[in-house]
Amino acid sequence: MxxxxxxxxxxxxxxxxxxxxxxxxxxYEELSERAAAYLLNAEERAIYRRLNDLDxxxxxxxx
Amino acid sequence: xxxxxxxxxxxxxxxxxxxxxxxxxxxxxxFTAEVGxxxxxxxxxxxxxxxKGIPIAIGGQTVLRLEVSYRCEWNTTEEYFTVNxxxxxxxxxxxxxxxxxFDYGREFGDTVPVAHVNVHAHRDELMFAFMTAERGRGxxxxxxxxRGQIPRLSxxxxxxxxxxxxxxxxxxxxxxxxxxxxxxxxxxxEALRAGRRKFRSIQVSAATGDDPEAAATxxxxxxxxxxxxxxxxxxxxxxxxxx
Numbered sequence: 655m656x657x658x659x660x661x662x663x664x665x666x667x668x669x670x671x672x673x674x675x676x677x678x679x680x681x682y683e684e685l686s687e688r689a690a691a692y693l694l695n696a697e698e699r700a701i702y703r704r705l706n707d708l709d710x711x712x713x714x715x716x717x
Numbered sequence: 718x719x720x721x722x723x724x725x726x727x728x729x730x731x732x733x734x735x736x737x738x739x740x741x742x743x744x745x746x747x748f749t750a751e752v753g754x755x756x757x758x759x760x761x762x763x764x765x766x767x768x769k770g771i772p773i774a775i776g777g778q779t780v781l782r783l784e785v786s787y788r789c790e791w792n793t794t795e796e797y798f799t800v801n802x803x804x805x806x807x808x809x810x811x812x813x814x815x816x817x818x819f820d821y822g823r824e825f826g827d828t829v830p831v832a833h834v835n836v837h838a839h840r841d842e843l844m845f846a847f848m849t850a851e852r853g854r855g856x857x858x859x860x861x862x863x864r865g866q867i868p869r870l871s872x873x874x875x876x877x878x879x880x881x882x883x884x885x886x887x888x889x890x891x892x893x894x895x896x897x898x899x900x901x902x903x904x905x906x907e908a909l910r911a912g913r914r915k916f917r918s919i920q921v922s923a924a925t926g927d928d929p930e931a932a933a934t935x936x937x938x939x940x941x942x943x944x945x946x947x948x949x950x951x952x953x954x955x956x957x958x959x960x
Contacts (some may be wrong), residue, residue, distance in 0.1 A: 655746075657727075657732055657747065657750055657763075658748075659727055659731070659749075659751075659941070660750070660752065660753055661752045667753070690958060692814035693813065694813060696812065703764075703768075703784075708790075710753075710760055710762060711751060711752075711753030711760045711762060712754070712785060713760060
């Protein structure tokens with residue numbers, strides 16, 4: 655099996671982020687609070703993790 | 718040294734993870750890498766394909782889930798690929814909170830060990846110790862409690878050897894074999910030993926760069942001829958002393 659590699663632009667990241675947030679009935683802050691208390695189910699946890707991953711990909715990289 | 722390439726580095730890294738998991742578990746499990754926009758330090762994430770985590774069976778039934786997550790960085794100018802954070806979470810199928818998390822974070826704050834394990838369980842004695850932290854030396858925990866955070870055993874960060882000597886994915890998989898008797902392939906342990914040997918060789922090589930004179934002294938004692946440059950590089954004090 656070979657790994658899949660996706661290259662994301664800033665626009666891709668923003669579009670994915672909007673799409674993920676639209677798929678849950680919660681703001682990022684609510685997701686974050688519920689994640690800290692381990693109240694997210696597996697699907698919500700995956701969405702929360704993906705949002706954080708997208709933030710990492712978009713984070714200030716030119717230090 | 719041959720010019721290195723981001724796509725090749727990421728492919729090799731993710732392929733190695735697939736190979737490691739494939740050598741152990743009966744089913745195949747993929748990994749996907751996502752590469753962020755171009756910059757001096759391009760960010761890369763690598764996760765297992767199954768959003769719920771890799772299913773781990775005991776006696777043919779999925780009992781555990783393993784989440785594997787890496788946050789990496791490609792330094793465009795110096796052309797090296799490095800892991801900024803890694804997280805291996807072991808959880809019980811269908812349960813929200815994991816039972817163990819093995820974390821590494823190059824830039825964790827000073828009060829959190831860069832490599833640590835969190836045990837997610839509940840013990841009264843530890844809660845008592847956490848409560849007394851407010852009065853004692855555990856100031857960050859005391860401050861958290863003042864902000865209304867509930868103390869949890871899972872918030873205890875047990876250090877695991879700093880930047881270079883942290884556990885690898887191979888260690889976590891072998892622990893699951895020995896401690897939980899998970900279903901695995903014949904030859905899994907040999908494959909894990911080979912993977913661990915490779916990981917630790919890379920880490921030893923990196924650790925040499927943290928204190929080149931110590932490495933040179935050891936090599937000389939072993940009979941190698943090693944000439945120190947002038948001036949000799951200083952040890953990376955922060956790397957060597959980091960909690």
